[in-house]
Amino acid sequence: MEAINISARALAEYVYSSGSIEFGIRPQTAMIEGTRAHQLIQKGYHEEDRKEVPLRFEISAEGLLFLVEGRCDGLLVRDGHLVIDEIKSTAGSLEWIEADSYPVHWAQAKCYAYAIALEHALEEIDIQLTYVQRGTNDTKIFISTFSIVELEEFLHFALKVYAPFAKMKLSHFEKKIESAKRLEFPHSAYRQGQRLLAGTVYRSIKEGNTLFANAPTGIGKTISTLFPSIKAIGEGVIDHIFYITARTTTRHAAEDALSLMAANGLHLTSVTITAKDKICFKEDEGCPGEGCPFTEGYYDRINEAILDIYEHETRINRTVLEHYARKHQLCPFEFSLDVAYHADAVICDYNYVYDPRVSLKRLFDEKKKRTALLVDEAHNLADRAREMYSATLDKQGYLAVKRDYKKSNPGLSKAAGKINQYFVDRKKELEGRHAFLLEGVPEDLLEAIKEFADKAEAELVKGQEVSEELLDAFFSAQNFIRTAGFFNEKYCAYFSHERNETSVKLFCLDPSELLRKAGKAFRSKIFFSATLVPGDYFKEMLGAEEEDAVISIPSPFSREQVDVFISPLSTRYKVRDASYSPIAEMVEMLVKERPGNYFCFFPSYLYLKEVSERFNSGEEIDVLIQQSQMTEEERDQFLSNFEAGRPRSLVVFAVMGGIFSEGVDLPGDKLNGVIITGVGLPQLSFERDILKHYYTSNGKNGYDYSYTFPGLVKVLQAGGRLIRSEEDTGTIVLIDDRFLQKKYLNFFPNEWKEFTILD
Incomplete structure (x- = not known):
């Protein structure tokens, strides 16, 4: 019987996610605040309770063996009975949340409950859903009891819905492995130095190492990194490839290389992620968010669309994505992300891996351990990373919010006014200069920013129309708070006034440590470029470990x-x-x-x-x-x-x-x-x-x-x-x-x- 691995969360979301994309505010601190909310609830557990309990079970359904795993927030003991506690945090009000508001949350918890019931031979088990409002820490709790029979029936239903997709993935996996094993280098001969580069890349992936490769322009670096990565897939060393680059032209080169190998028999699914502002069907008028026909009912149509595109396509570029997104009435950008989570190869910009504001956060570390990260034109990454990990606050945005909300939301206006006043006061210290260094993160400004972020979030979650200035100010505030959490000796802060704008910037001087952390979970990282010179300079800039290998391919040109x-x-x-x-x-x-x-x-x-x-x-x-x-x-x-x-x-x-x-x-x-x-x-x-x-x-x-x-x-x-x-x-x-x-x-x-x- 064929085996399929799936997480409890992924199974629950596939079967029970429904409705529209929620375009409410998803602040950059939401994950941090959510974690804090979880920890607050878990601190109230009894001595015999357990938290973050890893669970795993096997179940046969639809002719397949499913290996379901996950981690429940809490396993409680109440009056001698075991209780599964699933904690969910929200920025919105708890008033409108009812017991049946989120079937997907019950589904995830039922997977955990079934695992515990099996392990302890229980006839029935309690499930507790704990909702926490971020900021106030107010809670709302729902408890239900389920028998082992009910839980088993639930799982068989869920797996029946998931099975067509699972069987499609299984069939694709077998074709992928077989074709990758048989695949030969797609050119009649290697260029001088090309075989050396390809062989070194393969060994680095197989051994789980990081490689810095300086290879001359024109040698064919794209095929020399993708081909050995695909051979590593054929050998079962990895399952996925992320090919990241800074430019559209180099993304096209990766697409062309995969198409060339497909013409030589490779059966592998690749997805190219295009920036939201470029692929949006409403780009001329700007993303409308709620009310857009491509986001309304998105989750009611997504499963059928993913099955459709994966059954008929392997080279999923922008044109292909747009075709299927229109066919199924889906937001093309969100669709590209959902498709990417199931792809064998993903071609995208650096920021989807390294930028904490937009990275693919659902790409769990377990998947990364089976993924090779190919970083094209790696000489661009250090400067890009400095901007990713920096944050700027501009005075004008907060002055605009202060004025716009003076009557409708005096509290928000006052909070924005405090930030504006900080700029007014510090501007006096310029004394003819256009900029000066600050002594670390200004604590008074940071407190004012946090207060503003809380007031702004409360305004934004009302669901009413808000000004563009408020949105921009809110997101810049969230980025500032997040970046302040990174601030150390590799940062500086400075105040500046230039071109009629007064700003404070938390400037990342050295992004190497943050780059190293962001890429740590990947099995192997291959940094390559024609200009990784001097080699020691780029190793330092890109967060290399001392043992990371460097190879310089001699130019084949005379x-x-x-x-x-x-x-x-x-x-x-x-x-x-x-x-x-x-x-x-x-x-x-x-x-x-x-x-x-x-x-x-x-x-x-x-x-x-x-x-x-x-x-x-x-x-x-x-x-x-x-x-x-x-x-x-x-x-x-x-x-x-x-x-x-x-x-x-x-x-x-x-x-x-x-x-x-x-x-x-x-x-x-x-x-x-x-x-x-x-x-x-x-x-x-x-x-x-x-x-x-x-x-x-x-x-x-x-x-x-x-x-x-x-x-x-x-x-x-x-x-x-x-x-x-x-x-x-x-x-x-x-x-x-x-x-x-x-x-x-x-x-x-x-x-x-x-x-x-x-x-």
Whole structure:
């Protein structure tokens, strides 16, 4: 008999969840407050009572053997009888909660009750549902008695409903394992270094290790990490893959790699998660929340939709998700999350794993232990993580709430006013500065924020229409409270006034510890990029353990494939004006001597603008200029201009470190040259200088950590757009005298080592 593992909660939710998606406020502290509510109830248990009791039982149904497991909140002893206690917390009023309000809660508790009744050979057992209101800690309790016969009948009914999905998953699992075992590398041959990378990734997953892999652009990193991960699935080492990245283009690369392997016989389900604001069917008017036809009755339709999509699809990208979401009248974003929990491979942004505000919290640690985490373009993660783990409060939002709710909710208005007054008082301390450091988290501000959050939540759970300013202020308050809980020596707090906005920021200086904790439960983590250099720097930034492995794959490309020129023209800010015309003339001369398609990368839009205005394209050259805030469609249209064999040369002016300097693949004659102006240093700023001081005080070269290394990555990424295969050739021009310094030359890829210095 085939065995199926399922948690009691998952079974209860599958069978008994119903109705609409609740768009009431789900504060970031809800989980913390819920835990506190549980602990408060559990503190009142008697000495003989037990809490957090792990339970597991087997039951046969529908020709399958189900292994059901879970953890009940409390196992109580009352008058000699055992009682299952299931605790649920809520921000709303307890008044409207009746005994039959949430069948899903009774279902979960019945699974636990059946396990205990079996273990103790009981004829009947009591179940107690304890509802706790967060904030007030008021409780409401319902108790019912169930016989072992009733509990068994309940389970057989639930498993009968769940069985079609279970059988579908079982059939899929067998096909997945067999096809993964048989799968061969989907190309006729490995590129140089590709077999080494794939083999190292497989061993890391098999041994449950973390790997940092620096592999050159164009080697085929996506297939070299996904293929060995799938072979590990075939060997039963793991069950799932999470492929996370920062850019849409690299998500497409993962989709293409899985499609290629599917064409070679792989039977594996993958889901790509698209951001809510992009996939929402009501995106033009904004998510309406309650009242949306795609969220009303969502849980009444979700099971049928999941069965439908899994029976007919394996490559579930945005287009496929939207089709089935419309077919079943479901919110496409929520549908993508529900589908993702059952997928073999999930392709998504970093934040679904690392950001505590939006991460997939239902991805339990037990599942993570059977999952490989593949982190693409990992050089981007440290800066992204700094923002994920930081929090900012802006004065204007709280001033708006103070004014908007002065009459309708004086208590809320007063709470917002306290926060506004904090900003007014501290602004006097600026004394001509635009920012200054605070001594840790301001306790008076934190108390005011907590008071505001309580008042705001009470207003929001009324279900009445609220202002956008209140929502924004509430969520920023919740993020501030959460981040204050992380605050330690790896953080700083500062007060600033800039562009008519006054703010307080809890700034995460070093996210390495938080990144390590967030990824700890995964069986294996593979961080890979073409620019994980210097290796020690990125190991430190990304929270590596001392024993974590590092591999650097030599470039398979020869020096003959690229002509590298260095122009020792200074692009430093103080003398930048003098460089505009010489650079424009240099680009013009190069393109006329070597016609083709060129990317010209600059440190900023202003620099780009000044040079492009001086560039004389004549009748022989087409010019394109990157604009800020381009949509995905505009980006795709922009890149479509890179065509091999164009009748006229193409020169594209773009920003280094922007959307076109990473993750763009233009093989062959689609791209003939790259011109890079400047060494990519981040702009001087208050935050960058804080980082410099932090790393200097910890015995590092603070300037390199905060400026040089991030800039070097931008340069190498931009230059990496040129050579994508063994057949590609082209020209690279590096414009800045600092490129001749040893610390830059040491990190040049092999094919850049021989260069010509321009007069």
